[in-house]
Amino acid sequence: MLKFKTYLCPDTIEEALEHNKGRANVVLGGTGWLKMGDRSWNTAIDLKHLGLDQIEETDDAFRVGAMVTLRQLEIHPGLDTYTCGAMRESVRHIVGVQFRNCATVGGTLWGRYGFSDVLTCLMVLSADVVLAKGGAVPLTEFAAMKPDDDILTHLVIRKIPLRMAYASFRNTETDLPTLTAAVASVPGGLRAAIGARPARAERVEAEGETALLSAVSNLSYGSNTRGGGDYRRHLAGVLTRRCLEQLRGGEYE
Amino acid sequence: MILKLSLNGRPISADIPADQSLLDFLRAQGCYSVKRGCETSNCGLCTVWLDGAPVLSCNMPAVRAMGRSVTTLEGVRAQAEEFGGYLADQGGDQCGFCNPGLIMNVLAMERELTDPTEADIDEYLAGNLCRCTGFVSQKRAILAWLKRGDKE
Ligand SMILES: Cc1cc2nc3c(=O)[nH]c(=O)nc-3n(C[C@H](O)[C@H](O)[C@H](O)COP(=O)(O)OP(=O)(O)OC[C@H]3O[C@@H](n4cnc5c(N)ncnc54)[C@H](O)[C@@H]3O)c2cc1C
Ligand code: FES
Ligand code: FES
Numbered sequence: 001m002l003k004f005k006t007y008l009c010p011d012t013i014e015e016a017l018e019h020n021k022g023r024a025n026v027v028l029g030g031t032g033w034l035k036m037g038d039r040s041w042n043t044a045i046d047l048k049h050l051g052l053d054q055i056e057e058t059d060d061a062f063r064v065g066a067m068v069t070l071r072q073l074e075i076h077p078g079l080d081t082y083t084c085g086a087m088r089e090s091v092r093h094i095v096g097v098q099f100r101n102c103a104t105v106g107g108t109l110w111g112r113y114g115f116s117d118v119l120t121c122l123m124v125l126s127a128d129v130v131l132a133k134g135g136a137v138p139l140t141e142f143a144a145m146k147p148d149d150d151i152l153t154h155l156v157i158r159k160i161p162l163r164m165a166y167a168s169f170r171n172t173e174t175d176l177p178t179l180t181a182a183v184a185s186v187p188g189g190l191r192a193a194i195g196a197r198p199a200r201a202e203r204v205e206a207e208g209e210t211a212l213l214s215a216v217s218n219l220s221y222g223s224n225t226r227g228g229g230d231y232r233r234h235l236a237g238v239l240t241r242r243c244l245e246q247l248r249g250g251e252y253e
Numbered sequence: 254m255i256l257k258l259s260l261n262g263r264p265i266s267a268d269i270p271a272d273q274s275l276l277d278f279l280r281a282q283g284c285y286s287v288k289r290g291c292e293t294s295n296c297g298l299c300t301v302w303l304d305g306a307p308v309l310s311c312n313m314p315a316v317r318a319m320g321r322s323v324t325t326l327e328g329v330r331a332q333a334e335e336f337g338g339y340l341a342d343q344g345g346d347q348c349g350f351c352n353p354g355l356i357m358n359v360l361a362m363e364r365e366l367t368d369p370t371e372a373d374i375d376e377y378l379a380g381n382l383c384r385c386t387g388f389v390s391q392k393r394a395i396l397a398w399l400k401r402g403d404k405e
Contacts, residue, residue, distance in 0.1 A: 007254065007271040007316050032294055032312055044272070046317065071306075096380010098300050098307040098358065174295070174379050 002035045004044040011049050013132045013153060019045050020149050027151055029107020030069065032099060047106070052153060055079070064155040066106030070094060070118065073105065082159060083121070084246075086166035086182060090121035095174050106152045112143050112200055115176045119143060120195035121166050122155070123203045124184035130154040140203055162186050165246035167239040168196075171226060178226040179235040183212070183243035192216050192243070194236050198224045209244055216240045258318045260284070261328030269315055275301070275308075278315035279325055286326035286353040290382075297381035300354040301325050307361040309380075326353045332360060336398050345394035347385035355381045359395055369399070 004026065010016040019025055024042035026034065052065030057078045064073070073079060074091040094100055094117060108118050109129055127139040132151040139155070164184035168177040180195040190212045195201030199222060204215035221232040257266045260282060269278055276299045279287045290298030292311045299311040302324040326333050333356045340346045355378070362369065362377040369377065374395060383391060 002272060002274075002314065004272045007314070028314075030312070031314065035312060036293065044314070048317075092376060093379075095294055096297055096358075097361075097377050098297060098309045098380050099294050099312065101303075101306050101308050102312050 001038060002031055002041075002044075003039070004041040006043040007046065008043055009046045009049045013050055013151065016045055016047060016050065016151055017132055017149075019043060020151060022149070027106075027110075029066070029104040029110065030102040031107075032103045033107060033111055033113075047151070050153070052106070060159055062157040062159070064105055064157070066104060066109075066152050066154060068105045069101055070103045070105070070108065071097060071100040073118070074100060079157075082157075082162075083125070083166075084164050086121055086164045089166045090117040090168070090180070090182070093117065093168060093170060093174065093177070105155055109139075109142070109155060110147060110152055112147070114198050114200045115180070115196045116201065117166075117168055117177060117180050117195070120168075120180040120193050120201040121182045122157070123193035123195075123201045124164060124182045124191040125162070126158040126160045126186075128156045128158075130156060143200060160186060163247050165243035167242050169235055169239065176226065179232050179239060181216075181236060181239035181243055183240055183247060185247050190244075192240055194219055194240070196226075197221050197232055197236075198226070212244075213237060213240055254316065256315055256319055258320065259322040261324055262322075271314075271316060273315045275310035275313040275315045275318055275323070278318075279310055279323070284325040284327050288350060288353060290350075290354075295380075295382065296351075296354070297358060297378075298351060298354040300357040300381070302357065302361060305361075305364070307358050324357075326357055329357075329360060336360070336394075339394040339398045339401075340391065343390045343394040343397065345386055345390040351381065351383045351385075355383070355391065359398070363399065371396070 026041045027045045052067040054065050055076050056063040070091050074088050079087045128136040129142045130136050130153050132153050134150050162184050166182045168180045170177050177196045182193045184191045189207045191205050192212055193201045193203045206212040206215050216236050221229040223229045254271050256269050288298040290296035294309050294312045299309055300307050301310045304321050346352050358381050
């Protein structure tokens with residue numbers, strides 16, 4: 001249950017930062033995750049007046065506002081083409097359309113959830129998050145940072161030449177994933193990100209496929225109710241191979 | 254705080270607690286079609302439209318609807334009854350508890366997708382759970398509903 005006493009919609013990011021000082025107040029994304037907790041907050045800060053709900057595409061980059069919903073990511077034609085369908089594939093299994101019309105990019109990245117399909121997919125891109133106080137930070141670095149009282153305003157995806165694929169495994173449709181994998185072919189080599197290990201997605205890089213598969217296998221894998229560590233390591237190899245197959249233009253079952 | 258919005262085409266102004274959920278607000282306004290199921294965003298029973306897009310009313314503070322347009326099943330009664338007939342024909346409702354949320358999402362899907370395939374339908378409606386039907390009879394009803402123009 002999400003509980004708060006006061007609700008504010010600041011008109012400037014400076015005002016939002018001012019209200020976000022201290023631990024009694026909270027920034028609202030799509031409130032999907034916040035609602036699962038039982039904390040009572042003093043003030044809820046809604047960023048809806050800050051113009052952060054658009055995806056802007058230029059020749060060099062996509063600039064995605066923090067209030068953009070997962071559904072917007074899923075159906076954006078430019079992102080779909082650039083990511084070879086991987087962006088859509090990473091989002092489309094998350095709960096349902098109604099949920100994806102609420103959940104935001106800001107709340108998703110800020111949470112740095114271990115199970116996050118979206119974080120896994122974005123990790124193989126050349127992406128930065130823009131923080132109101134901290135400025136631009138590479139996503140791979142941001143994912144390892146501890147949450148503080150900053151505010152995420154944008155995600156910037158730089159358009160480097162790339163081919164990519166995404167795959168996840170769930171015990172049942174719409175459940176949290178048991179394992180997530182993204183693979184990209186970029187100038188100079190291959191990148192893979194494996195998430196839901198159940199720890200947060202981590203990226204590895206290699207020049208060739210064999211070295212990439214070995215790096216994926218050497219990541220740490222743990223156990224929870226969705227799967228054991230050894231099973232996850234095996235799944236990671238399977239999903240990585242499927243992604244590689246897709247990059248080569250092949251089909252997989 | 255004072256919440257002003259359009260509910261099923263009518264302007265509404267109400268004094269509500271700042272953190273009231275849209276689900277509780279709508280039920281307090283007499284929109285009893287909006288059902289409380291899981292309250293954890295998983296079942297789709299509480300589906301309503303916000304500016305025409307399907308959202309989970311259990312997942313949204315009502316204040317977020319300030320100045321916007323909210324539609325519940327009460328606002329699309331004629332269409333809902335017509336589609337309800339297709340569900341009944343196919344045995345697609347048993348206890349019927351999931352119906353309002355399903356109907357709101359099927360009508361939204363029909364507006365948003367052109368010629369959806371069965372896979373598209375499954376994907377769009379994945380967030381609407383039904384404990385009774387096993388989805389097969391619901392799917393028959395949806396396919397028949399989407400093809401209804403073909404016979405005219
Ligand atoms: C039932 C359920 C099932 C899910 N299943 C999946 C799944 O299968 N795969 C998957 O990848 N994800 C899944 N998720 C996670 C979901 O996709 C979102 O990532 C999650 O709900 C957070 O996004 P939100 O917009 O709801 O954020 P909120 O819940 O509003 O916020 C989350 C956190 O981020 C903070 N925050 C929000 N925006 C900002 C900002 N701009 N700057 C700073 N801090 C901010 C909030 O204060 C809060 O601490 C699931 C979530 C739920 C509730
Ligand atoms: S009651 Fe809202 S999704 Fe179940
Ligand atoms: S008919 Fe009973 S839950 Fe769907």
